[in-house]
Amino acid sequence: MSWRGSTTVSDRIFACLPYLLPLIEVFVFGRYLFSDFPPLQLLFLPLIPLLKIYYGVRYAGMIIFFALFLLVVRNEKISHFIRFNTMQAILLDIIIFLFNILTDVVGLIPVGGFAIQTLSTTIFIGIVGAVAYSVIQSVSGRYAEIPAISDAVYMQVR
Numbered sequence: 001m002s003w004r005g006s007t008t009v010s011d012r013i014f015a016c017l018p019y020l021l022p023l024i025e026v027f028v029f030g031r032y033l034f035s036d037f038p039p040l041q042l043l044f045l046p047l048i049p050l051l052k053i054y055y056g057v058r059y060a061g062m063i064i065f066f067a068l069f070l071l072v073v074r075n076e077k078i079s080h081f082i083r084f085n086t087m088q089a090i091l092l093d094i095i096i097f098l099f100n101i102l103t104d105v106v107g108l109i110p111v112g113g114f115a116i117q118t119l120s121t122t123i124f125i126g127i128v129g130a131v132a133y134s135v136i137q138s139v140s141g142r143y144a145e146i147p148a149i150s151d152a153v154y155m156q157v158r
Contacts, residue, residue: 007081007141015082015138018068018089019131023047024054025061025096026131029103029124032117065093073157080157085138087153088146092130095149099123 007015024047034041054060072078072086103119106112130146137144144150 007079011079011081012139012141015085016135018072018086019092019135019138020047020050021061021064021068021089022092022096022127023131024050025093026124026127027051029096029099029120029127031120033121033124065090081138081141081143083157084143084153085134087157088134088144088149089131091149091152092127096123096127 027044027047030040030044057063068086068090073083073090075083099119103116103123106115106119109115130149134144134146
């Protein structure tokens with residue numbers, strides 16, 4: 001759905017870039033899946049340099065989060081397509097943050113090991129699936145409609 005006008009190739013590329021943020025953030029939730037399926041790590045090998053930079057800078061996550069929100073989402077000179085996808089990536093990142101808190105709480109339960117593994121793997125697969133879907137839609141020039149998340153994005157991005 002591209003109801004806000006047509007998108008250029010550069011718009012499509014720039015709309016995909018913010019999805020690196022949730023992909024990098026959710027990487028730690030994949031540790032159990034990666035230990036069970038080591039060949040899966042090969043798919044994420046290109047992210048290793050970004051992970052080192054991201055986790056090497058102390059407040060990189062917060063800086064990138066606010067930079068994307070203030071400089072991209074709130075800038076009406078940037079196309080709606082890019083702002084929509086940026087806000088959707090930010091909301092996915094917020095979901096990861098909330099699940100991070102949830103796994104910390106579940107980790108306090110002495111017998112919560114299996115629950116944490118299941119929750120972590122589910123979060124990882126869900127976010128990676130949402131990011132993959134969103135990137136494919138963005139490259140196609142269409143808006144990625146993720147239930148509940150896209151509705152919240154439309155309320156924020158006008």
